[in-house]
Amino acid sequence: MTQKADIKFKREANRGSHEYDLACEVLDAGKICHVGFTQDDQTYVVPMACARMGDQLLIHGSVASRMVKNLTSGLNCCATMTHFDGLVYARSTFNSSMNYRSVMVFGVARLITDLDEKRKSVQVLVDHLMPGRRADLRASTVKELNATSLLALPIETFSTKIRTGPPEDTKSDLDARVCAGVVPLTQTAGEPVDAPNLLPDIKRPEYI
Numbered sequence: 001m002t003q004k005a006d007i008k009f010k011r012e013a014n015r016g017s018h019e020y021d022l023a024c025e026v027l028d029a030g031k032i033c034h035v036g037f038t039q040d041d042q043t044y045v046v047p048m049a050c051a052r053m054g055d056q057l058l059i060h061g062s063v064a065s066r067m068v069k070n071l072t073s074g075l076n077c078c079a080t081m082t083h084f085d086g087l088v089y090a091r092s093t094f095n096s097s098m099n100y101r102s103v104m105v106f107g108v109a110r111l112i113t114d115l116d117e118k119r120k121s122v123q124v125l126v127d128h129l130m131p132g133r134r135a136d137l138r139a140s141t142v143k144e145l146n147a148t149s150l151l152a153l154p155i156e157t158f159s160t161k162i163r164t165g166p167p168e169d170t171k172s173d174l175d176a177r178v179c180a181g182v183v184p185l186t187q188t189a190g191e192p193v194d195a196p197n198l199l200p201d202i203k204r205p206e207y208i
């Protein structure tokens, strides 16, 4: 299937953008996306680790995964990345909202079969998930690479939507004696927990 997705914004179009650099910025700020596809009239949405490599979104999975089998058969998919940036509490339920950044990338993913490209893609993914880590790890074996599928979804048909700022209350609610505002939300890393079987003389590198 190759029909193009309808990426024209209809609702809250003022929050939407088709600007490439902005989409990349939002994609680069996250480490997981949700990949949706329909198989035999049933839609599946699968959370996956991802990273951008140039103008492609890399998605990786086991060769045995249903998603990989489907997507490599040329099925249309949509990968969505979402950042939940703030809880917007308005003076009414109706106007209560969320601040967010999200990107939807539509298209047909390509299976990366060339071993060199696959190796590079794994490195890009590792670098994105934990910058600095790659240099400390041994190279992936051919067996490991063969057990992993890497898909490249072109960032060609995409849309970005962003909401920022305070509640947008209706004028008639502004005199209500009820608190309104935004709780900003961020995702922060906690204190790392060393593996229980870590060799005793291993020091935790700075990048962790």
Ligand SMILES: Cc1cc2nc3c(=O)[nH]c(=O)nc-3n(C[C@H](O)[C@H](O)[C@H](O)COP(=O)(O)OP(=O)(O)OC[C@H]3O[C@@H](n4cnc5c(N)ncnc54)[C@H](O)[C@@H]3O)c2cc1C
Residues within 6 Å of the ligand: 005, 006, 007, 008, 009, 010, 011, 012, 082, 083, 084, 098, 099, 100, 101, 102, 103, 104, 158, 159, 160, 161
């Ligand atoms: C964290 C979060 C929470 C949200 N909560 C709600 C909610 O509770 N209720 C609600 O109605 N909406 C919510 N939204 C907005 C929602 O994602 C849709 O944008 C909105 O519902 C309009 O959908 P639609 O299909 O009518 O858009 P349309 O404007 O008809 O969509 C047309 C095209 O616009 C693009 N598009 C639409 N939405 C997005 C998006 N979020 N990101 C990137 N591209 C997009 C797609 O290409 C789509 O095909 C939320 C968004 C986020 C990120």
